[in-house]
Amino acid sequence: MKTSMIKKETVIHNWHILDAQDQILGRLATEIAKRLSGKNKPTFTAHVDCGDGVVVINASKIKVTGNKMDQKKYKRYSGYPGGLKEETLSHLLDRKPGEVIRHAVKGMLPKNKLGDRMIARLKIYATDKHPHIAQFEKKISEKEGK
Numbered sequence: 837m838k839t840s841m842i843k844k845e846t847v848i849h850n851w852h853i854l855d856a857q858d859q860i861l862g863r864l865a866t867e868i869a870k871r872l873s874g875k876n877k878p879t880f881t882a883h884v885d886c887g888d889g890v891v892v893i894n895a896s897k898i899k900v901t902g903n904k905m906d907q908k909k910y911k912r913y914s915g916y917p918g919g920l921k922e923e924t925l926s927h928l929l930d931r932k933p934g935e936v937i938r939h940a941v942k943g944m945l946p947k948n949k950l951g952d953r954m955i956a957r958l959k960i961y962a963t964d965k966h967p968h969i970a971q972f973e974k975k976i977s978e979k980e981g982k
Contacts, residue, residue, distance in 0.1 A: 883950075905925050
């Protein structure tokens with residue numbers, strides 16, 4: 837059997853919905869990264885953007901283990917002297933729940949143009965309301981992802 841390498845012209849990007857309610861942050865992020873990069877497909881090719889799009893709902897209801905809510909810190913820097921800001925996971929989850937998931941997934945994707953295209957197909961919403969009804973191929977259940 838020959839190994840096939842797909843081309844970017846032949847790739848079809850499907851869309852999947854993922855419910856983040858009561859899911860662990862790291863395990864959810866690995867599932868999202870796998871679908872965005874296309875590693876769940878038998879036709880995976882590393883240098884081609886062959887992944888699917890993912891819509892995450894209920895992002896504000898994720899869970900983490902241990903004391904990460906109070907001990908995990910996110911940093912951002914404005915570029916100015918004294919512009920380093922630091923906040924805990926619980927504060928960032930209250931302020932921007934989608935950024936917590938986006939930050940975790942972005943660290944698992946390639947650090948190049950290919951990774952930028954993959955993260956652009958990730959849509960995150962804090963509640964179960966979203967405008968992407970037309971894109972859905974199927975809903976991913978918790979047992980299917982494992």
